[in-house]
Amino acid sequence: MxxxxxxxxxxxxxxxxxxxxxxxxxxxxxxxxxxxxxxxxxxxxxxxxxxxxxxxxxxxxxxxxxxxxxxxxxxxxxxxGLIDMHVHFSSPADIRGYRRYQKTDSFWAITSVPTAQAMLELGFTTVRMVGSRDRIGVGLRQAIEDGYVVGPRIVPAGYSLGATGGHCDSSFLPPSLDPEEKGEGIGDTPEELRYQVRRQRKYGAEVIKVCATGGVFSLNTEPGQPQLSVAELSAIAEEAHQWGLRAAAHAHGAEGIKRAITAGIDTIEHASLVDAEGIAMAVNRDRPVWFAMDIRNTDYTQAMGESTGTLPENLRKDREIAQAQRDNFRAAHEAGVRMVFASDVGVMPPAWVPGQFAVMVDYGMTPLEAIRAATWNAAEALGREDDVGxxxxxxxxxxxxxxxxxxxxxxxxxxxxxxxxxxxxxxxxxxxxxxxxx
The missing domain is CATH 2.30.40.10 (Urease, subunit C, domain 1)
Known part of the structure; x- marks a missing residue:
């Protein structure tokens, strides 16, 4: 009351x-x-x-x-106030696969507004929006700060960086419907990716997101597949740090995780297939490395995937890594890896997000540790110890x-x-x- x-x-x-x-x-x-x-x-x-x-x-x-x-x-x-370190507000969870092509380009920005308000009402007062088309995260942050929209504090990434044909590149269309030039955020050499860091920052990014491995919800990629070299990831991390930004790497596979840690990436997103060597590297790295493991959303995707238009290939990959990710969450936590709360909302709806705390406790955390992952730890991983957490x-x-x-x-x-x-x-x-x- x-x-x-x-x-x-x-x-x-x-x-x-x-x-x-x-x-x-x-x-x-x-x-x-x-x-x-x-x-x-x-x-x-x-x-x-x-x-x-x-x-x-x-x-x-x-x-x-x-x-x-x-x-x-x-x-x-x-x-x-709670902090979610991995969100996609412009990606409604009930629209997957080719259903997205039934919507016009401006649809995604509009749907991000109620999602932002819903997350705030659930208790998430700060979020890190790790990649969006048309820099929707940047625009949404500006709209919230200026009072046009009600929502949490947003740390936006702009476009995600990645390799041609990788998880962060468009992979659903044939060549006749794809532009010949590289899409925003795509690079195939250290220098091309260094430029993309500068470009995202120029237009409002406050964190740099990169896809170091394949993913679950793209086509023609596998989660365990490394997609960038250590040299390419190092260029991204070095350039981000030079400008005072943190870097986050989408990395499911063990090799890609180790490359990202070696390169100096700050947070490892998903970390589903991490091995013992990768866990040890994360624990012993001089510069703090944080794991952001989204260990609840597979409950939604496996239950609702077909009705949302998710393709069988994507459901198969999701199913294959689900338990491995949860087991590796337990192993990483027991080894002392720094952990933050990350839901990947957009893969599941906001209403499902608070239930992840209980899953984190089921897989080894105490309630205090789960709460700290979404407060104290997340603020430190953001470099925002002076204002949130x-x-x-x-x-x-x-x-x-x-x-x-x-x-x-x-x-x-x-x-x-x-x-x-x-x-x-x-x-x-x-x-x-x-x-x-x-």
Whole structure:
């Protein structure tokens, strides 16, 4: 239950220059320490960042001023806003295979808007959008930041990089329907791929995504197949780091994973067929390497694949790697690989995403570790330790409230009671078009 109050000027307290927001609850989870803090009073400034956190003692008052807002959540546990490190908002999960060619080009950008809002309402206040046509991720980030659309904070990748004929290249059409020139993001030498890094950054990318191996939902590629050399991947990583960006590699196969780690890629997406050598490399690498393993979505694709138009070849590949990925998730976690939460939403619908926490626990994590993967760890992997991933002074007041103890029952994250972004409840966020005009 949420109670809200705007402190009235009739209280005759001195009027502050700018209003603050106060958030109270029964407790909040300090994800860094792994412990609860009781009776917090979280003060949020006008910029949406946490100014102070204090414990409200018996008989104490908030100290709110005229014009301040108070959001109180009695009996609730607050957690940091969740972070999903692998999303595709412009790829509806119920449109696969050749069904996509029944839609016009602008369809995909439009469908990304409700998907973004749905993910925010589920508690994901930050996401990393790892590749989209027409730079939809960049445009969506701009629309959200400017108030035209309600959604999470987005770290966009622009176009994914890859080899001609690889997983990130178009592989569904015959030559007569494909352009002769290379598509956006495609390169076949270190220098071509270095240029593509610069090009994606020029037009708004905040992370560089590359396909190091074949994939499940492309044609004429196999997940275990390496598709870029160490030299090509190194050029991508070096160029991204030079510009202050992180690099993420789609890599299912063991050899491609090891090449990506050797090259200095920051996050390994999927990591389905990683072997013991690759796990050891990830653990012992001087520069942190993070695994982003999407271990729930195969439940959706195998159950719903035929009805969505997924081709038999793609369902076969999905089926073949599903259990191997989950077993390797367990092995990587037990070995001490750094892990982040990654759903690959777009392969499954947003409503299925929170259920991944329970799968992560089923395959070896404690509830705290699963929560940290979607908060503290993800913020570090993004290089965003100063603004997201924890309820802490200086960071954005991005939070979720649940009724109960998520460290005892992680499935509580499947039914969050409240989501706040920058200290504002989601239901209070009004897009520009619906705001009252003078």
């Amino acid at each position: 949420r109670l809200a109050l705007t402190i009235a000027a009739a209280m005759m307290l001195p009027q502050a220059a700018s209003a603050d927001t106060y958030i109270t609850a029964e407790r909040y989870l300090d994800v860094a320490a792994g412990r609860y803090v009781d009776n917090p009073v979280i003060r949020v400034g006008a910029d949406g960042r946490i100014v102070s956190i204090e414990e409200l003692g018996e008989g104490q008052t908030l100290g709110a001023r005229p014009g301040d807002t108070v959001w109180t959540y009695p009996g609730m546990t607050l957690l940091p 924890a309820i802490a002074v200086g960071r954005y007041a991005d939070m979720v409230a649940v009724a109960g103890d998520p460290l005892a029952d992680v499935t509580l994250l499947e039914d969050v009671q409240q989501v706040l972004k920058g200290g504002t409840p989601v239901e209070e966020m009004v897009p520009w078009a619906l705001q009252p005009k003078d």
